[in-house]
Amino acid sequence: MSVAVVGAGAFGTALAISLARKGPVTLWARDPANMAEARENTARLAGCPFPEPLILTGDLAQAANAGILLIAVPTQKLRGFLEANKILLASKTLVACCKGIELATGAGPVTVVADVVPNAVPAILTGPSFARDIARGLPTALTLACADDKTGQHLQQQLTTANLRLYRTTDTIGAELGGALKNVIAIACGTAMGAGLGESARAALMTRGFAEMQRLAAHLNADPQTLSGLSGFGDLTLTCTSEQSRNYCLGLSLGQGTRFNPNTTVEGAATAKAVHLLAQESALDLPITAAVAGLLENRLDVATAMRDLLARPLKEE
Numbered sequence: 001m002s003v004a005v006v007g008a009g010a011f012g013t014a015l016a017i018s019l020a021r022k023g024p025v026t027l028w029a030r031d032p033a034n035m036a037e038a039r040e041n042t043a044r045l046a047g048c049p050f051p052e053p054l055i056l057t058g059d060l061a062q063a064a065n066a067g068i069l070l071i072a073v074p075t076q077k078l079r080g081f082l083e084a085n086k087i088l089l090a091s092k093t094l095v096a097c098c099k100g101i102e103l104a105t106g107a108g109p110v111t112v113v114a115d116v117v118p119n120a121v122p123a124i125l126t127g128p129s130f131a132r133d134i135a136r137g138l139p140t141a142l143t144l145a146c147a148d149d150k151t152g153q154h155l156q157q158q159l160t161t162a163n164l165r166l167y168r169t170t171d172t173i174g175a176e177l178g179g180a181l182k183n184v185i186a187i188a189c190g191t192a193m194g195a196g197l198g199e200s201a202r203a204a205l206m207t208r209g210f211a212e213m214q215r216l217a218a219h220l221n222a223d224p225q226t227l228s229g230l231s232g233f234g235d236l237t238l239t240c241t242s243e244q245s246r247n248y249c250l251g252l253s254l255g256q257g258t259r260f261n262p263n264t265t266v267e268g269a270a271t272a273k274a275v276h277l278l279a280q281e282s283a284l285d286l287p288i289t290a291a292v293a294g295l296l297e298n299r300l301d302v303a304t305a306m307r308d309l310l311a312r313p314l315k316e317e
C-alpha cells in the first residue's frame with residue numbers, strides 16, 4: 001500500500017525524507033512553492049535535501065490516493081484539518097504523527113481521528129526522535145500503535161526503514177499519553193534547569209513526572225508496559241535532556257525569564273492545560289502538571305511552584 005505524508009512541518013518533512021529513501025512517497029504541504037524550487041524545506045528543516053523519490057504536492061487529493069496517510073499537523077489543529085478534508089480521508093489508514101491532548105475535549109490524536117473520520121483505520125506513530133535526526137538518517141526507534149494488530153503489522157513493515165525501526169503495540173491510549181505527557185514534564189525540567197535548580201532537581205522531576213504519567217495512564221486504562229517503552233520513558237528521556245526540544249526550551253526560557261517565540265510549535269503548553277483540567281475533573285493528583293499549567297497561565301512563578309512541590313505532604317514512593 002502506498003504512503004503519503006500530510007503536513008510539511010519539521011516532522012512530516014523528516015518522515016517523508018526517510019521513507020523516500022526506500023521508495024516513492026508523496027508529501028503534501030499547504031504551501032509547497034518554496035520547497036518545490038529548493039527541493040528542501042528551508043523554513044522548518046533547512047539543510048535536509050529531498051531525495052529524488054519524494055513527490056511534493058499542494059493537492060491533497062493527490063496525496064489521498066495513497067492508502068496510508070501519515071498526518072503530521074499539530075494536535076490542536078488536527079480536528080479542524082480532518083473536518084475540512086474528511087471526505088478525501090474516508091476509508092484510509094490514518095496514522096497520527098503528533099503528540100498532545102486536545103484542549104477542547106481532553107482527547108488524544110487517535111480518538112480525534114476516530115471521532116471525525118469513523119470509517120478510517122486510526123493509528124499513531126510516536127516515540128523519541130528529533131526530526132533532524134530522522135532526516136539525516138541517524139538510527140531512531142519509534143512506537144507504532146494500532147488497535148487492529150493486523151493493520152499494525154502491515155504499518156510496521158511499510159514504515160520501517162534502514163534507520164527508522166518501529167516497535168508495535170495495540171495500546172493506542174498508552175502510546176498517545178506517553179507522547180503527550182512527556183512534553184509537559186519536559187517543560188518542567190527546562191524550567192528547573194533555566195532557573196539554575198540543578199541536574200538533581202531535573203532527575204527528580206523526570207522521575208516523579210513519570211509517576212504522574214503512569215497514574216494518568218492507569219486511570220485511563222492504558223497498559224502500564226506501554227509507558228515504560230519508547231513512547232513513554234524513551235521520549236521522556238530524550239525531551240527532558242536536550243536543547244533540541246522546543247518543549248524543553250520553552251521551559252528554559254520560563255526559568256530564565258526570557259522571551260520565547262510564540263510561533264514555535266510547543267505541544268506541551270496546551271497539553272498541560274488539558275491534562276490539568278482532566279486531573280481536576282477526575283480528582284487525580286498530578287502536581288508537576290498542575291505547576292506547569294500554573295506557570296503557563298501566569299498563576300504561579302517558578303520559586304513558588306518549586307516551593308509548593310517541595311512542601312507537599314511526605315509519602316511513600
Ligand SMILES: NC(=O)C1=CN([C@@H]2O[C@H](COP(=O)(O)OP(=O)(O)OC[C@H]3O[C@@H](n4cnc5c(N)ncnc54)[C@H](O)[C@@H]3O)[C@@H](O)[C@H]2O)C=CC1
Pocket residue numbers: 007008009010011012030044072073074075077080081097098099100129130131132264265267
Ligand atoms: N519536530 C520534531 O522533532 C518532532 C515533532 N513531532 C510532532 O509532530 C507534530 C508536528 O510538529 P512539527 O512538524 O515539528 O511542527 P512544525 O511547527 O515544524 O510544523 C507544523 C506544520 O503543521 C502545519 N499546519 C498547521 N496547522 C495546519 C492545518 N490546520 N492544516 C494543515 N497543516 C497545518 C504547518 O503548516 C506546519 O507545516 C507535533 O505534534 C510534534 O509534537 C514528533 C516528533 C518529532
Ligand SMILES: O=C(CO)COP(=O)(O)O
Pocket residue numbers: 099127128129130183235238239244245246247248265266267
Ligand atoms: O517529540 C519530540 C522528540 O521526540 C520533539 O520534541 P519537541 O516537540 O519538544 O521539539
